[in-house]
Amino acid sequence: MAILLAICVAAFCCLHVLYLQRAMPDVPYMDTLRVLALLAGWEQGRVSLPELWGLGSAHQGLINQFLIYANVELLHYNALWANRLTTLAIALVALLIGLDVVADYRKTAGPTIRAGWRFAWVIFLVLIPVQLFSGAGYELFTLDLGLSLWIKNGLIVLYYVLHSRYVGLVGAGRGGSWLGLALSLMGPILVLMVTMGWGGAFVLGATLQVLAGAGFWRRRADDGRGMVRPVLLLWLSLAVYVAVSLLGRGRGELVKAGSGVSPGELLPLVAASLGSSVLPPGLAGAWNLSPGWIQATGLAMLVVALCSVAVMAWKHVCLSDTVPLALLAYAGVTSLSLAIGRAGDGLDGVMASRYYLDLVLFPIGLAWLLLVLVGPRGGRAAAMAITTGLVLTLGLQAQIHRNEWRTAPYRADVFRGMKQALLAGVPDPEAASLLQAPLQDARAAGMVMQEEHLGPFHGLGQRRCEPAALRFAQGWFAEEPQGRWIGLEAQLLVPACPCNLRADLYIPPGFPERQLVARSEGRDVQSVRLAPGERATLDVALSGRPLQLTLVTDKATQPSALGLGADQRRLGALVGPLSFACPAIQVQP
Numbered sequence: 001m002a003i004l005l006a007i008c009v010a011a012f013c014c015l016h017v018l019y020l021q022r023a024m025p026d027v028p029y030m031d032t033l034r035v036l037a038l039l040a041g042w043e044q045g046r047v048s049l050p051e052l053w054g055l056g057s058a059h060q061g062l063i064n065q066f067l068i069y070a071n072v073e074l075l076h077y078n079a080l081w082a083n084r085l086t087t088l089a090i091a092l093v094a095l096l097i098g099l100d101v102v103a104d105y106r107k108t109a110g111p112t113i114r115a116g117w118r119f120a121w122v123i124f125l126v127l128i129p130v131q132l133f134s135g136a137g138y139e140l141f142t143l144d145l146g147l148s149l150w151i152k153n154g155l156i157v158l159y160y161v162l163h164s165r166y167v168g169l170v171g172a173g174r175g176g177s178w179l180g181l182a183l184s185l186m187g188p189i190l191v192l193m194v195t196m197g198w199g200g201a202f203v204l205g206a207t208l209q210v211l212a213g214a215g216f217w218r219r220r221a222d223d224g225r226g227m228v229r230p231v232l233l234l235w236l237s238l239a240v241y242v243a244v245s246l247l248g249r250g251r252g253e254l255v256k257a258g259s260g261v262s263p264g265e266l267l268p269l270v271a272a273s274l275g276s277s278v279l280p281p282g283l284a285g286a287w288n289l290s291p292g293w294i295q296a297t298g299l300a301m302l303v304v305a306l307c308s309v310a311v312m313a314w315k316h317v318c319l320s321d322t323v324p325l326a327l328l329a330y331a332g333v334t335s336l337s338l339a340i341g342r343a344g345d346g347l348d349g350v351m352a353s354r355y356y357l358d359l360v361l362f363p364i365g366l367a368w369l370l371l372v373l374v375g376p377r378g379g380r381a382a383a384m385a386i387t388t389g390l391v392l393t394l395g396l397q398a399q400i401h402r403n404e405w406r407t408a409p410y411r412a413d414v415f416r417g418m419k420q421a422l423l424a425g426v427p428d429p430e431a432a433s434l435l436q437a438p439l440q441d442a443r444a445a446g447m448v449m450q451e452e453h454l455g456p457f458h459g460l461g462q463r464r465c466e467p468a469a470l471r472f473a474q475g476w477f478a479e480e481p482q483g484r485w486i487g488l489e490a491q492l493l494v495p496a497c498p499c500n501l502r503a504d505l506y507i508p509p510g511f512p513e514r515q516l517v518a519r520s521e522g523r524d525v526q527s528v529r530l531a532p533g534e535r536a537t538l539d540v541a542l543s544g545r546p547l548q549l550t551l552v553t554d555k556a557t558q559p560s561a562l563g564l565g566a567d568q569r570r571l572g573a574l575v576g577p578l579s580f581a582c583p584a585i586q587v588q589p
Contacts, residue, residue, distance in 0.1 A: 135404025167213030327365030423544030
């Protein structure tokens with residue numbers, strides 16, 4: 001079974017890399033932009049380490065910041081490579097869970113297991129990488145922060161696997177002191193630096209492991225005290241996390257007061273959140289299914305999970321591997337925190353694709369738990385029922401993968417638009433909305449990337465932002481000490497520079513007032529009123545691509561006709577020396 005798992009994981013890694021080539025998510029957006037701006041402020045000494053840890057949001061910790069900083073230093077910030085590395089992070093999570101499932105199968109099922117139940121275990125094992133690589137989580141496949149979030153989940157799963165071993169060793173009276181020490185060191189680091197707003201869910205999952213490992217306190221009190229030592233440190237670390245969060249500007253998901261959601265509203269939101277891990281809203285919409293189907297799916301899973309845990313507690317069942325319970329608790333509490341914190345956004349707020357990587361652990365944990373609890377004693381009918389549910393889930397996932405594969409080229413178009421928005425300096429709120437970030441954060445990050453030649457600005461080259469690279473096309477007169485005159489219309493060929501193009505504009509006294517318009521790619525980019533004897537400024541934000549800039553005046557004056565000298569040229573405006581202006585970094589912590 002381990003070989004089958006390895007083959008499935010390798011196959012989905014290859015498919016995922018091909019998917020990234022189709023979608024080409026090579027641009028930073030969303031929270032990444034704020035982190036980039038704050039990292040620049042931290043390097044300049046204007047943002048403190050606690051401020052960098054807090055981020056002014058629900059994501060206190062340092063894993064996002066560390067990985068983005070490493071990307072900046074090693075790859076000049078390459079979002080596509082971060083997304084490619086996410087493939088490995090997902091594969092490691094799949095292997096951690098899958099290998100633990102294989103070990104549990106060998107302990108629980110044994111060689112005498114019936115063929116029907118063996119087939120159910122095989123389908124479940126295949127389903128693990130299928131679900132983790134699912135297109136339902138596309139948002140964190142194409143957002144570079146997905147790397148840190150999948151690493152977070154990998155470390156959480158690793159802790160649960162090691163913690164399950166520790167609980168088993170202590171329960172059997174076989175020591176485990178060194179493993180307990182490792183968990184005691186690892187746990188606080190995870191809570192304070194890695195798990196971010198998911199720390200509460202993580203700690204509750206580990207707590208449930210202790211309860212299940214002790215047969216829900218059926219063992220001796222001495223055994224229970226030995227098991228809880230690493231968990232007590234987790235709770236202490238969580239208390240520190242909450243205290244620091246409340247003192248700072250941001251608050252984690254589990255310590256927010258929420259939006260005043262009533263208890264009666266929580267259940268539909270929790271059900272929708274959990275249901276989206278099996279029937280995501282994108283697939284339901286494609287099949288014209290109402291959100292009620294998603295909620296019904298989530299509610300059914302929740303009822304089965306609660307009944308299973310209740311039966312375990314009533315009968316003091318002691319699991320040999322407590323990881324499935326931990327996954328259930330982690331994903332379940334995450335859905336509850338989403339229902340509390342995102343209630344104001346309605347059902348869409350709790351079913352967003354970026355939460356899939358956490359919520360999908362619920363159906364994985366539930367299927368695993370049912371195989372362990374029912375398999376050894378269940379008959380053919382129970383095996384058929386569980387296998388049918390697993391096969392249906394596999395069919396749904398096949399459709400999800402198919403739909404996302406077809407959607408990938410359209411996502412590539414969106415990412416090209418995001419790149420152009422950054423190269424243009426995020427000119428308006430619409431551009432910031434495309435980047436899914438506040439206008440101030442998007443512009444600040446754009447300035448950082450432009451100044452440091454990061455991301456889409458890397459490789460453009462400083463030489464392209466030199467006046468010598470400009471090419472004067474038709475409509476320009478010969479150069480003079482003060483600049484160049486244009487007639488009614490003149491074209492300028494501008495290199496691929498992401499900065500602003502600037503120049504002074506002037507018409508002498510005696511010339512009629514006029515309007516100058518700068519046009520690029522068929523649209524007006526600036527309009528300037530020229531008054532006689534007064535200087536005006538041409539200031540055009542460039543896109544970072546080669547373009548033709550057209551300057552058009554509504555009047556052209558012949559100086560000799562007005563008695564202003566012998567010059568018989570028809571003059572529109574005097575354009576002073578052209579230069580490129582790259583704004584200085586202005587980052588607000």
